[in-house]
Amino acid sequence: MISPSCPTKTYCKCPVNKPIPASFIAELQTILAANQILTDATECWPYGYDNSRQHRAPDVVVFPQTHEQVEQIIRLCSQYQVPVVARGRGTGTTGAAVPLRGGLIVSTERMKTILSIDPDNRAATVQPGATNQEVQDALAVHGFFWPPDPTSAAYCTIGGNLAFNSSGPRAVKYGTPRDNVLGLKAITGEGNTIHTGTYTSKGVVGYDLTRLIIGSEGTLAFITEATLKLTPIAETKRTLQAIYQTIDGAAQAVAAIMAQPVTPSALEFIDGKAIDMIRSQSTAYLPPNAGAMLMIEVDGQSAGIDEASQQVQRAATNQALQQMVEAKTSEQIKALWATRKALSPALRKIAPKKINEDVVVPVSEIPTLLNGLDQLSEKHKVLIVNFGHAGNGNIHVNLLIDPDDPQQLSAAHACLDEVFSLVLSLRGTLSGEHGVGIEKRDFVDREIDPNTLTVMKNIKKLFDPQGILNPDKVFPLT
Numbered sequence: 001m002i003s004p005s006c007p008t009k010t011y012c013k014c015p016v017n018k019p020i021p022a023s024f025i026a027e028l029q030t031i032l033a034a035n036q037i038l039t040d041a042t043e044c045w046p047y048g049y050d051n052s053r054q055h056r057a058p059d060v061v062v063f064p065q066t067h068e069q070v071e072q073i074i075r076l077c078s079q080y081q082v083p084v085v086a087r088g089r090g091t092g093t094t095g096a097a098v099p100l101r102g103g104l105i106v107s108t109e110r111m112k113t114i115l116s117i118d119p120d121n122r123a124a125t126v127q128p129g130a131t132n133q134e135v136q137d138a139l140a141v142h143g144f145f146w147p148p149d150p151t152s153a154a155y156c157t158i159g160g161n162l163a164f165n166s167s168g169p170r171a172v173k174y175g176t177p178r179d180n181v182l183g184l185k186a187i188t189g190e191g192n193t194i195h196t197g198t199y200t201s202k203g204v205v206g207y208d209l210t211r212l213i214i215g216s217e218g219t220l221a222f223i224t225e226a227t228l229k230l231t232p233i234a235e236t237k238r239t240l241q242a243i244y245q246t247i248d249g250a251a252q253a254v255a256a257i258m259a260q261p262v263t264p265s266a267l268e269f270i271d272g273k274a275i276d277m278i279r280s281q282s283t284a285y286l287p288p289n290a291g292a293m294l295m296i297e298v299d300g301q302s303a304g305i306d307e308a309s310q311q312v313q314r315a316a317t318n319q320a321l322q323q324m325v326e327a328k329t330s331e332q333i334k335a336l337w338a339t340r341k342a343l344s345p346a347l348r349k350i351a352p353k354k355i356n357e358d359v360v361v362p363v364s365e366i367p368t369l370l371n372g373l374d375q376l377s378e379k380h381k382v383l384i385v386n387f388g389h390a391g392n393g394n395i396h397v398n399l400l401i402d403p404d405d406p407q408q409l410s411a412a413h414a415c416l417d418e419v420f421s422l423v424l425s426l427r428g429t430l431s432g433e434h435g436v437g438i439e440k441r442d443f444v445d446r447e448i449d450p451n452t453l454t455v456m457k458n459i460k461k462l463f464d465p466q467g468i469l470n471p472d473k474v475f476p477l478t
Helices: 022-031 041-048 067-080 132-140 158-164 209-213 247-258 272-279 302-316 330-341 343-350 363-380 406-425 441-447 450-463
Strands: 060-062 084-087 104-107 114-118 123-126 181-187 193-197 222-229 236-244 266-271 292-300 321-327 355-360 383-389 394-400
Touching (some): 022 060, 022 067, 067 104, 123 132, 193 209, 236 247, 236 302, 236 330, 247 266, 247 363, 272 292, 272 343, 343 394, 363 394, 394 406
Parallel strands (some): 060 104
Antiparallel strands (some): 123 222, 181 193, 355 394
8 A cells, every 4th residue: 555645665654744834934034045945846846856766845945055054944943843854966775865744855965065174184074065076086186085985976975975874895994984984063953063073083082973873864963064084095906806607606705805814995796697787788708607706906005015916816716716807007997897887787778777775794694695685586586686895795686677567566575575584684784885764664673673773762852852854764663
């Protein structure tokens, strides 16, 4: 059953929109200029989407430029009990930016200033609307980078990266946003400004609210500034492409690589079905009957990079290895990664509305997960293609279906239910970097026990007593 008040595919208890009072709009107009407010339904409509393809139209969209404007906006929303959802560029895939109760969308697209870069202290302070790539480009001038690098880096915002704790391939060596943010300036659901973290790389005064807010999908506070921890750009790198006859062989190589002292800066996995799709989009030679491919990157100082690369190659070598290619020049590296990048166009061509999940299991359980996914694919007659960040055990499980076909959609839902059960049975987690939003909301209580959920909900009430910040997300509805 589909609820008329909710865009999700299954019934839920999301409330119907409450009308926005004219007095609320009038007071909003005293905070912002006319060109910072949208109230026309047609103009507001696009801001109800994100990359989950779910949609719910907001009543109002605003474009603040300063912390003070956001503070006043949220205080006004608290006064009128108007739901408010923070939105970056809408690249999230779980519906976290979809305003289920209508209300107000606060777009950060005009809050994109890089406030400071401090090379001496390896820190930079930025507004949430700056894109990941804009920040990386500014930092590179000083010889630094910010480790999180999602696939959508050219378009996604820093605020979105923080909302989902999105990381990308480099997390295997350098960590996630939670590991690379010194502190935050944010606003709670009552419109109160808080400062979290420190400007130093060490500090234990008070609770770690920085890591709590990062990954909370805008349900606890609205981030207006983030002080990022920077990392020097490595002198050089080597890129390896290793192709294996079997999935088990590739998975064994991942475990061996992660067990030796040289931590790769990227360790990406692609299964045999994905390799078959790449062949149709790439001119690179890929051995027949390949069961899996690893893309491995090693970075560091020039003086030791060859030995580091050789050590990783030795760990990656086993009886299932079919082909190992090493790239040293920028042109060679680009050519190897082009093979991997050919996968996304191939997937879009075959199944433009595919379901993409990002589960995580312990590295040692990757073979069991992948073999289990093959069995579920056969059982439910759903084509599943797997790739992802193998060094973290973060596998993107792609169900290639047409969701407009009721039979395929039903089969996919049944299959996905069993995928999540398999992941949890392997001591895994349901999301590594895509978040929960509304797509995984109803599965959360499978992973988190009732007592822990109660603590989390009580934390939500402390930050947001009236429940106006991104309501109906993250936790199952009761």
